[in-house]
Amino acid sequence: MNGTLTPLRAWLLMLPLLVIMLSVIGWPFVDTLRLSFTDARLVGTGGEYVGLENYRRLFASDAFWRAFRITTVFAVVSVLLEMVLGVLVALLLFQDFRGRNILRALLILPWALPTVVNALLWRLIYNPEYGALNALLLQSGLMEEYRSWLGDPGSALAALIVADAWKNFPLVALISLAALHAVPQAIRAAAIVDGANAFARFRYVILPYLAGPLMVAMVLRTIEAFKVFDIIWVMTRGGPANSTRTLSILVYQEAFSFQRAGSGASLALIITLAVTLLAVAYVAMIRRAAGGKF
Amino acid sequence: MEQRSLGFSVFLYASALLLAVLILAPFAWLFIMSISSTTDLISKPLRWWPAQADWSRYRVLTDLTPNTHGAALMSALKNSVLVAAIATLAALAVSVPTGWALSRSRAVNWSLGLVIGTYMLPPVALAVPLYMGLAALDLLNTRFGLAVVYLTILAPFTAWLLKSGFDPIPRDIELAAAIDGARLDQTLRILILPLAAPVIGTAALFAYLLAWDEFFYALLFTSDQRAKTVTVAIADLAGGRVADYGLIATAGVIAALPPVLFGLLMQRTLISGLTTGSVKG
Amino acid sequence: MKSKRILIASLLTGTALAQPVLAETTLNALFMAQAAYSEADVRAMTDAFTAANPDIKVNLEFVPYEGLHDKTVLSQGSGSGYDVVLFDVIWPAEYAENNVLVDVTDRITPEMQSGVLPGAWTTVEYGGKRYGMPWILDTKYLFYNKDILAQAGIAEPPKTWAELTEQAKAIKDKGLLEHPIVWSWAQAEAAICDYTTLVSAYGGSFLVDGKPAFQADGGLSALEYMVESYNSGVTNPNSKEYLEEDVRRVFQNGEAAFALNWTYMYNLANNPAESKVAGKVGVVAAPGVDGVSTVSAVNGSMGLGITTTSQHPDEAWSYIVHMTSQPTQNAYAKLSLPIWASSYEDPAVTAGQEELIAAAKVGLAAMYPRPTTPGYQEMSAGLQQAIQTALLGQATPAEALATAAEGGGL
Structure with missing residues (x-):
């Protein structure tokens, strides 16, 4: 890439953004770091330096490890579900059939729906007495008795994952679809002539083109899923018996409900660290994939 | 396209139908709930279609009499519109020059990673100091304060999107302009911006939708109708303290309408934006 | 902001503040949605207050009970938070320790002191001080x-x-x-x-x-x-x-x-x-x-208090006095029973809900507290x-x- 701007001019152009990032991202982040070594309260007194005490308590706490596990399960399962569903839908919509364009247009709908409205919608659907899911499953004979989807720790997290996947699979599908269109026609034709079966064609001809974009989608979605707050807040608030209390919900509770800003900050930083490690690992994988290892 | 067997065609159309139902059914149900009477909504077995369409909740929720559900939702909508607009404009103002700089100079290229890196920061890692900072500046529970906070989400995103949008614009014209003695701002304003208009539009649309969707900061930093956004208003309604499910559903429909309409009308723009970064790498 | 400007203007021109055209005060009040007075009731009570006090405007904010505590606490950092908040019987300890509510012990008149049921007062007390007026007297x-x-x-x-x-x-x-x-x-x-x-x-x-x-x-x-x-x-x-x-x-x-x-x-x-x-x-x-x-x-009672961040504690108090007054509570006694002892003998209150009143007389006397701790x-x-x-x-x-x-x- 040949530059048309001198370094000085480039920096000048970036100055406004840098100033803003320093003041509304950089400073708060550093301050969170500072707070994590104190016993500061959200409002009022406190703020003595306590060293690593917050972190020590955190790692010794069952609540933390449980939330960590729940967050990981939520992120891994919902992202996998979105990936599989997204690719399948993309393969479907890549075919030529009547109504395809309408279907492609509809695909944008769940994605455009605000997260909070999505949560509200599924909360209504899962309602144990008057919800549509129970009524549907019972009336179609798939189930004998109404179930308490969000009230049972065995199903609450799964119910949240389904709601999250429904909203987010279109993103993966749209990205995959764009990638499919980038596969040269000639290559696909050649594979058919060679007599490769459908699965082999997908594995060796299509997948290499999909891998890169899918990886990017996966990184974005995993990071998002690891930070999850909205959908859980509206649907279960972490219940029942804290079986859906993810890390972000735990931070809210610690820092804002209980007003322990210091220990909330240490927890927030652990989440940041986890997300960063995840992203670094992913980027390494993408690099390798781009190096033609697929 | 290759020749298809009949069996495959049937499979194809069946899958397509299933997908359409999967996407549309929840939307349809939300809407049906919003026009069903309360009795229909709590009948067993459940009534899938209202005995009589009841539009009264839409009237209730658009009623502007002070201190009613309607006034609360409408002021929340207004706050969302304004906060998202201020935040979007501010984000574009700082990220257009940044995106151009990132696209045209190698010296600042490394900072792109930094910009994208901020996306990884969970809001909870910034929330406590931001809360204290806003409190100190007396900006809690103000639209402006919330819009400034939204910049943390929007600006890195738009900068990155704009950079990839500026990349394909040929550099020759800029060089020619520089030779002719055009100033930096003239080059940007007269030459680049018109060429980049589509990608700037895409960035604006995305930023707006992102801001509209935001919940966590709004929950923490606003307390009443002076700044409370529609996402928080919806969450308050859904909190299990409103007896009428239909009213909750209606509020959901109203809050979803703007972004969903945007999505349908501008889907080409949206899809190109969604796929730009990922497919081109 | 507006009232401040009017204040300055009136000082400059030497006009008295007491003139009725001046100084509109806006109060922001936080209530909960459902499980006692309905939103419509709270609105109607408030309308009666603003009708009697045309220079005061009251904005009502309803949140689910689950959000009441956090909203109150979070608005503490805000110079433009709530003036009046509804609080549960379990929070005065924490609110007092963290200086969230104004101590109103001295504002309570002898008539209030003697007229309100003794049990109701426990709702607003901590460390021998009172942090508001009881408003909802309730039990399961x-x-x-x-x-x-x-x-x-x-x-x-x-x-x-x-x-x-x-x-x-x-x-x-x-x-x-x-x-x-x-x-x-x-x-x-x-x-x-x-x-x-x-x-x-x-x-x-x-x-x-x-x-x-x-x-x-x-x-x-x-x-x-x-x-x-x-x-x-x-x-x-x-x-x-x-x-x-x-x-x-x-x-x-x-x-x-x-x-x-x-x-x-x-x-x-x-x-x-x-x-x-x-x-x-x-x-x-x-x-x-x-x-x-x-x-x-x-004891599931709740009270109304003035926040320490309120710019208008006097107007806030008069609003609270109105909301908790015997006439107001008697007029809306269908969803929440009054805090006033003599109301329970008032036929206007008991009519049509004798069974509930009978249960209340036994239940309210037996109310057991949740722990009082910050x-x-x-x-x-x-x-x-x-x-x-x-x-x-x-x-x-x-x-x-x-x-x-x-x-x-x-």
């Missing part, structure tokens, strides 16, 4: 469906919790209802209120000398009763994700014979416009335990989890409560 009552009890051949509602189980079993065995009892046991404060009612019945206590004591004796028996009721099938299993409004919906749809809920359910469930069981609703004070207690009750929120979170894990069979009641006694937070 046992509601029953007279029709279903009659069909099951039950003449009298239960006097003890054991009897409640027996009657529910009888109803279940007759096939009248699959799950006769419904509660609000979601992971929320609502579950603690039901639990506290049982703790009071079993003579337990939360704290002894500042240390948790709920993990043994009455506190343990209370949770064991809940788990037993849940496992035996007489309790609606969805109770574990229900709040008060869900309980009301199930009860007034005729799908429960018994329900534990606040005052407000009585007149709503008796309203034919939205209830299928109107006219069949019975209410008594929650039962007791043989040899320990005759009735049980939780760390209440954490303790409550721990107890909520204990209740749910025990109900779900993930731990025995003893184990669950022992864990809760160790602490709720991280």
Whole structure:
């Protein structure tokens, strides 16, 4: 890439953004770091330096490890579900059939729906007495008795994952679809002539083109899923018996409900660290994939 | 396209139908709930279609009499519109020059990673100091304060999107302009911006939708109708303290309408934006 | 902002501030949606206030109970937060320690002092000071469906919790209802209120000398009763994700014979416009335990206070005085009963709800407090989890409560 701007001019152009990032991202982040070594309260007194005490308590706490596990399960399962569903839908919509364009247009709908409205919608659907899911499953004979989807720790997290996947699979599908269109026609034709079966064609001809974009989608979605707050807040608030209390919900509770800003900050930083490690690992994988290892 | 067997065609159309139902059914149900009477909504077995369409909740929720559900939702909508607009404009103002700089100079290229890196920061890692900072500046529970906070989400995103949008614009014209003695701002304003208009539009649309969707900061930093956004208003309604499910559903429909309409009308723009970064790498 | 400018202008021109055209004050007040006065009631009471005080405007903000505490605390950092907040009986300790509410002890007149029920005052007191006026005087009552009890051949509602189980079993065995009892046991404060009612019945206590004591004796028996009721099938299993409004919906749809809920359910469930069981609703004070207690009750009262950040404490106080005044409370006594002793003898208040008043006289006198401690929120979170894990069979009641006694937070 040949530059048309001198370094000085480039920096000048970036100055406004840098100033803003320093003041509304950089400073708060550093301050969170500072707070994590104190016993500061959200409002009022406190703020003595306590060293690593917050972190020590955190790692010794069952609540933390449980939330960590729940967050990981939520992120891994919902992202996998979105990936599989997204690719399948993309393969479907890549075919030529009547109504395809309408279907492609509809695909944008769940994605455009605000997260909070999505949560509200599924909360209504899962309602144990008057919800549509129970009524549907019972009336179609798939189930004998109404179930308490969000009230049972065995199903609450799964119910949240389904709601999250429904909203987010279109993103993966749209990205995959764009990638499919980038596969040269000639290559696909050649594979058919060679007599490769459908699965082999997908594995060796299509997948290499999909891998890169899918990886990017996966990184974005995993990071998002690891930070999850909205959908859980509206649907279960972490219940029942804290079986859906993810890390972000735990931070809210610690820092804002209980007003322990210091220990909330240490927890927030652990989440940041986890997300960063995840992203670094992913980027390494993408690099390798781009190096033609697929 | 290759020749298809009949069996495959049937499979194809069946899958397509299933997908359409999967996407549309929840939307349809939300809407049906919003026009069903309360009795229909709590009948067993459940009534899938209202005995009589009841539009009264839409009237209730658009009623502007002070201190009613309607006034609360409408002021929340207004706050969302304004906060998202201020935040979007501010984000574009700082990220257009940044995106151009990132696209045209190698010296600042490394900072792109930094910009994208901020996306990884969970809001909870910034929330406590931001809360204290806003409190100190007396900006809690103000639209402006919330819009400034939204910049943390929007600006890195738009900068990155704009950079990839500026990349394909040929550099020759800029060089020619520089030779002719055009100033930096003239080059940007007269030459680049018109060429980049589509990608700037895409960035604006995305930023707006992102801001509209935001919940966590709004929950923490606003307390009443002076700044409370529609996402928080919806969450308050859904909190299990409103007896009428239909009213909750209606509020959901109203809050979803703007972004969903945007999505349908501008889907080409949206899809190109969604796929730009990922497919081109 | 506006009023400040007017103030400066009036000082410059030497005009008196008392002139009626000047100085419009806006108060921001935080209330909760449902489970006592309806939003419409609060609005109407407020309209009466603003009609009498045209220079004051009141903005009402309704949030779910679950958001009330956090909203109040979070608005503390804001110079433009709420002026008046509704607070639960369990928060004055924390609010006083953290300087959230204004001490209004000196604003309370002798008439208020003598007219308000002594029990109601405990709602707003901490460390010998008063942080507001009591507004909602409430406890959980046992509601029953007279029709279903009659069909099951039950003449009298239960006097003890054991009897409640027996009657529910009888109803279940007759096939009248699959799950006769419904509660609000979601992971929320609502579950603690039901639990506290049982703790009071079993003579337990939360704290002894500042240390948790709920993990043994009455506190343990209370949770064991809940788990037993849940496992035996007489309790609606969805109770574990229900709040008060869900309980009301199930009860007034005729799908429960018994329900534990606040005052407000009585007149709503008796309203034919939205209830299928109107006219069949019975209410008594929650039962007791043989040899320990005759009735049980939780103090679920709430008060109105002025925040320390309010710029208009005087106007805020006059608003609170209006909202808690005897005429206002008597006029809206259908969903929440007055804090004033003499109201209970006023025919205008008791008319049409004699049964509720009778239950209230017994129940309100037996109200048992949740612990008064600045760390209440954490303790409550721990107890909520204990209740749910025990109900779900993930731990025995003893184990669950022992864990809760160790602490709720991280």
